[in-house]
Amino acid sequence: MVVGTILALFSWFSPIMAANRERTFVMVKPDGVQRGLIGQIIQRFEQKGFKLVAMKFMQADDDLLRKHYSDLAGRPFFNGLVKYMQMGPVVPMVWEGLNVVKTARDMIGATNPMESNPGTIRGDLCIQVGRNIIHGSDSVPSAEKEISLWFTNKELNNWQPAIDNWIYEEN
DSSP states (O other): OHHHHHHHHHTTSOHHHHHTEEEEEEEEOHHHHHTTOHHHHHHHHHHHTOEEEEEOOBOOOHHHHHHHTGGGTTSTTHHHHHHHHTSSOBEEEEEEEETHHHHHHHHHOOSSGGGSOTTSHHHHHOOOGGGOOEEEOSSHHHHHHHHHHHOOGGGSOOOOOTTHHHHOOOO
């Protein structure tokens, strides 16, 4: 009886849903670290039901930041952005879940905190664009690029949270 119940619980997990999972790159910027917001940010993603796959606490070097922000290299604020990102440690992370790239962007809010809705990370915790505490990938291809810049394959943990059946339903 107990074995049958356990098997029934695990049958809730949908292979279709698992195939639609994706990963995104999220980073707490130096101002978020300095303000002690790492835990609050992680908590929001965990409460949403996303799975943490990788995380570091590190000082990013110039080369890594220039590669990360290479799409902005021609912009007038590029050098200031790189300098800002070197002001202190950052917390790069990889999160996994159903539609996590779009959902994470929605959770983070607009780049300009003044345009971010209440309830978003930036809407609740930021005031200016130049101190917007968090970065999130804007697409699946960007996420894949950013994840590979900041993490090796060995650093990405594949694990199964016990609560998955309480977060995802069968499609």
